[in-house]
Amino acid sequence: MPGYEPKAIERRWQEVWAGEKTWEVANPGQPGFDEEKPKAYVLEMLPYPSGEPHVGHLKCYAVGDAIAHFRRRQGFQVIHPMGYDSFGLPAENNAIKTGEPPRVATERSIASFQRQFREWGISIDWSRELATHTPEYYRWTQWIFLQLFERGLAYRTEAPVQWCPKDATVLANEQVVDGRCERCGTEVIQKNLEQWFFRITEYTDRLLADFELLESWPEHVITMQRNWIGRSEGAEVVFRCEEVDLDFPVFTTRPDTLFGATFFVLAPEHPELQRLVAGTPAEAEVREYVNRIGRESAEERGAEDREKTGVPLGRSVVNPVNGEEIPMFVADYVLMEYGTGAIMAVPGHDSRDYEFAQKFGLPVKRVIEGTDPEQARDDEGLPFAGDGAMTGSGRFDGKHNREAYDEIVAWLNSEGRGETAVNYRLRDWLVSRQRYWGAPIPVVYCDECGIVPVPAEQLPVELPEIEDYAPQGKSPLAAAEDWVATECPRCGAAARRETDTMDTFVDSSWYFLRYLDAHNDGAAWDREAVDHWMAVDQYIGGVEHAILHLMYARFFTKALADLGSLGVQEPFANLFTQGMITRDGAKMSKSKGNTVSPGDYVERYGADTARTYVCFMGPPERGGDWTDEGVEGVNRFLSRLWRLCEEVGTRTEAGEPSAAAGGEARELLAKAHWAIDKTTRDFQRGFQFNTVISAVMELVNDAYRLKDGLYETPEGGAAIRFATATAASLVFPFAPHLGSEVYERLTGERVWEQPWPQADPALLVSDTVTLVVQVNGKLRDRIEAPAEASKEELLQLARESEKVAKHLDGQQIVKEIVVPGKLVNLVVR
């Protein structure tokens, strides 16, 4: 008997699917569009094509494909497209090193992804394939840029930016991790440059409020985004420096502690700093301090155990609530990027201000009493972060601080010295990059007209071919003189093109819309197609995109909806984030030499084994450690199914299984229906693929256990044939090739054309149940009991048990608990 040979099976079915374009779906109005079926948009995050696919890709697409297959067989018209996020730094860095054009390396990698997706048997609608580096795609990325520009949502301004000296480019705040470049790990420095921004901050409140519109997102992803947006409610309060006749607004979340302010601190980058100290004795020391801080990296400055430093300015401001003059300082623990770059310092109730006050010998004043009377008396327990009664706060004394909060803000407002205010951590999205391998920003600079957008009909602004990719502080595109020199679209005078390109996150912020109308060369998409398919019903990807990509895509969706181009406010109704696969307990990396190449495993065991393994190794939202023994275990299981199919195919005849069958035939039929029921429920519950697969394993195990007896009779033969075909049908979403092959051999049908099986309720119940008998909550016996036995009958059975009787000996039953169909618990004393 020939063994399981996945190679031949898998190739055969891949050719069927490719030849028949099995997974293509039509848009509304096109031939082949099915009006009856509800739609389901199943989408995995598009890959960044660099080298070969790794196991993370295998897992993501195996998980997504299982969902796509299940939904199809549940009667949905499933759209399941694929594309490539093909602009970006790694291809360009490779180009700088090797001289190979980024396009060449990228397209080679795309070819490798395409080949592997086919070899894995992922059910992709290839007619909708896209790559973000093609002019057909980025033409519309540029179009969206122009739309945002027209609405004032894209703007250019000089700003302090994070600059990576190694990659010689600016970075988004989101791409700076612990003060280092996310990509190359180099320490980031600050620079002032003219840059392009998207006004995402205009959408902060909607980005927060619309979490409500989502159906199912992991709670931690929502929390991460919420923290990233960082909305704080508080008040803006104005402190005045009489000596230089300047007002200094501060943002505070604790206006109730205003009476406790004992000093005032400006960030080293504060624009009024020079004016405050010019010509004063403090000037030299302040300048030296500011210069020193300026030279420090973001990492040094943000270090966890950094001691507080600062310099007194020799100036003071007036506290608006009590007229007190408090001294001013410059200190680097105040950040220019947040709030107003200045703070009122309340050392009695803020740990950072407290530390500073201790170091500089400044007064610490308590203005809220703790509930603990010991703490209430003096400076014990300071800084105090809790709530309590106001003290040392004039006419607010005795009030609870939460109450006083509003009254103080109201009073400031009436005096014109303050008002309620909201602050966000989120900054506008810096989208320009001084890099080659990205979509050119479609803008022209004209001496007469200034910044002029390229008219939509002139798009795309194509990326020119160049020789030298190395950045020299400005975009490599600046060297392409013929390309840069152009005419002003408005006045026709000589003008110069923008030489920066767009952040690749821009490309991936709208690709899910382009799939829906991928070859439209008259518009980014057809509104009817997008209205039909959006939103994405299930989005799947790595949790590393929890903030950046997902928030940018949400922002784009809202902005495009405001422009009238879209009818939804949220792009992804349901989100699933898969966990990372490790090897030997560690993250895979080439330097550690612990990488796993999916290609090797597909070659050795077949795609079905590799796919089923990544779904079986544990709950997919959690990570898991890749082991070869685990892969072999799954391969064993699929081989068992294969051999069972071969045996059943020769030893039984096709025939309807009879629900009236008795004995082992009925036992196996019941197991098959149990498996149908279990897998269906687990699929509907979410992503419990490991338990889905284990249910099919149980079914196959039972078939092996019972098969020899079943071959004897026609009913038995029909039962095991049904059980085997059912196993194939249920495992199909994970092992589509083997599932198709086995199902076809035993039924003559194509499994993906069959609806998902339905469990027969009559076979889910049995006429006896195992009754668990406990004495004082401890298991003492198991008894087979009639399923419909009454409470009294169950108690009777329980008491008759010898094993139970032993534990009742000499004791008195004080309570009897009966859960029909399950258990009896006798409480004795």
Next chain:
RNA sequence: GCCGGAGUGGCGGAACUGGCAUACGCGAUCGACUCAAAAUCGAUUGCCCUUGCGGGCUUGUGGGUUCGAAUCCCACCUCCGGCACCA
């Protein structure tokens, strides 16, 4: 520090609404087949005591609620992830 998540056999993990803890897989031991090995098939496999029958213990730790807790409540410990001088 703040915000999430998780602690179950030798390992990955299962257990629905509080009701048989350890499904399924891996590993291990034994047996069948074989000249032999691999593959395959079958049996055993939480820990402790006991020749056996049987008994005791066990879901990170300590307490609580309950006839009954991996599951609910309180306190604590450990690990993982995110954010972090954000006023």
